[in-house]
Amino acid sequence: MSDIIRRDPRAEWIARNRLHPLHAAMQPAQHSWMGPNGVIRKNPHGIGFIGPNGIKRIDRSGAQQGGATKRSAAVEVQLPLHQVPQPAFYISVVPDMVGGRLSSHDRDLLGLAHQLAGKDGAVLAVVFGEHKENAFATAGVDRLLVLEGDEFSGYAPEQRVQGLRAVDNQFNPRHWLLPDSRSGGGELGRRFAAALGERPATRVWQVKDQECIGRAGAGLQDLARPVARLILAAAECAEPVSETRHEALPVELSTAVARSLSRIEDLGAVAVDPAAIPMAEAEFIFSGGNGVKDWGLFHRTAEALGATEGASRVAVDDGFMARDRQVGASGTWVTARVYVAVGISGAIQHLQGIGACDKVVAINLDPGCDMIKRADLSVIGESAEILQALIDAVEAYRNEAKRDAA
Numbered sequence: 001m002s003d004i005i006r007r008d009p010r011a012e013w014i015a016r017n018r019l020h021p022l023h024a025a026m027q028p029a030q031h032s033w034m035g036p037n038g039v040i041r042k043n044p045h046g047i048g049f050i051g052p053n054g055i056k057r058i059d060r061s062g063a064q065q066g067g068a069t070k071r072s073a074a075v076e077v078q079l080p081l082h083q084v085p086q087p088a089f090y091i092s093v094v095p096d097m098v099g100g101r102l103s104s105h106d107r108d109l110l111g112l113a114h115q116l117a118g119k120d121g122a123v124l125a126v127v128f129g130e131h132k133e134n135a136f137a138t139a140g141v142d143r144l145l146v147l148e149g150d151e152f153s154g155y156a157p158e159q160r161v162q163g164l165r166a167v168d169n170q171f172n173p174r175h176w177l178l179p180d181s182r183s184g185g186g187e188l189g190r191r192f193a194a195a196l197g198e199r200p201a202t203r204v205w206q207v208k209d210q211e212c213i214g215r216a217g218a219g220l221q222d223l224a225r226p227v228a229r230l231i232l233a234a235a236e237c238a239e240p241v242s243e244t245r246h247e248a249l250p251v252e253l254s255t256a257v258a259r260s261l262s263r264i265e266d267l268g269a270v271a272v273d274p275a276a277i278p279m280a281e282a283e284f285i286f287s288g289g290n291g292v293k294d295w296g297l298f299h300r301t302a303e304a305l306g307a308t309e310g311a312s313r314v315a316v317d318d319g320f321m322a323r324d325r326q327v328g329a330s331g332t333w334v335t336a337r338v339y340v341a342v343g344i345s346g347a348i349q350h351l352q353g354i355g356a357c358d359k360v361v362a363i364n365l366d367p368g369c370d371m372i373k374r375a376d377l378s379v380i381g382e383s384a385e386i387l388q389a390l391i392d393a394v395e396a397y398r399n400e401a402k403r404d405a406a
Contacts, residue, residue, distance in 0.1 A: 009376065020243065022079070082244040084142050087122035092173035093141075094164065095125060096183040099283070099337060100132035102139055104356060105179045105235045110140040112207060112231075112238035113177050117142075121174065123246070126167055128152040128160055136248040140241030143251045151259065154266040157184075161191050163257045168196065170254055180204070180232035189232040201228035205237050274308040279325065279332040282308035285357075287327055290314040291343020291364060294384050298342065301387040304394045310334070312344045328353035343383050346371030363387075 014020045091113040095106035102110075113123045122142035127133075129152050136144055147163045168176075176192070179185035180203050193200040201212040212231060216223040279285070286302040287310035288295070302309045311321035313328055327334055329349040339357040344350060346362075346369055354360060354374075362375035363386050372378045379386055 079245040084122040088120040090173040107240040111240040114140045200230040285336040289344030
């Protein structure tokens, strides 16, 4: 069994946030304190207390393993359940679901929907096709509608508009929210608005006092208008839901979605060289730092994974990577869904540059470095051995897939 201590960044954030309702529950038990007369008082029921007979209390449950005063960050946080048994109205959200999972932009959109829904409304998420997301409840989804079928797969905006019209006829949402993004939400939202005859509010970054505030004039001006029924929101339009968990009850359409005569032929995805993808747009970044000793092995690993290469400032200054590959506040701010940091200790500038990444994986020898503290998954060990094992695992997986296909 692995002896690696797994961290929960969310629990650590709650422990630091005094305004969070679960802050007190995440604090370590107090074993000693100063009394009113200046005498240090001790808790006789605390673990490790030495009584008058010289016997020390010990913990046999393992809860205090690693130190009596160390708080375990792996404690599961049970958020209060937000329920809407009989919604007065719906706020529909159509997330992009890039890669089958909610992106940070999608979560911002769900946070805005939760604000518009209030206590009486319910947030209805409409998802097309199969997905891999299992955190709809903590993202703020009260009702989940999954529209499955081959007609919705690939690039099929016309058929998806038909699906959204069926949802609109059955649930009659008070507002529709879609991400104003290049991943499909921006185009789908404008097509859907034309089908409904609605004038959408686009590039919205704030909804306040019954007004939508969106960017205009090439992003140099703000345009305010009354809250529209169809809103295309930008990233960071609202804070994601973090203090409640929701039911995410599945719902279905009562009628079949009408088939549209498609005028668009989807020829499938086009293979793209990961090295040609700009750092700011890359979804999977494999980044190396001062701890990488075999850069040839590093490049082979990135190629095997199909990832875009990045680097820390130290690696760039030493000439191992080009300047346009530098990640951080002094380089490129990235928003990758997966960011793998190999041999990067985690300077503050670098951590700022990866602040918007969804999942961070750290490979490092130092278990106490800042990158390990930031990472969602940490691997402690020699980078060369880990990278070679990673290449072997990828090749074995692909060979097995080829045998199954044959």
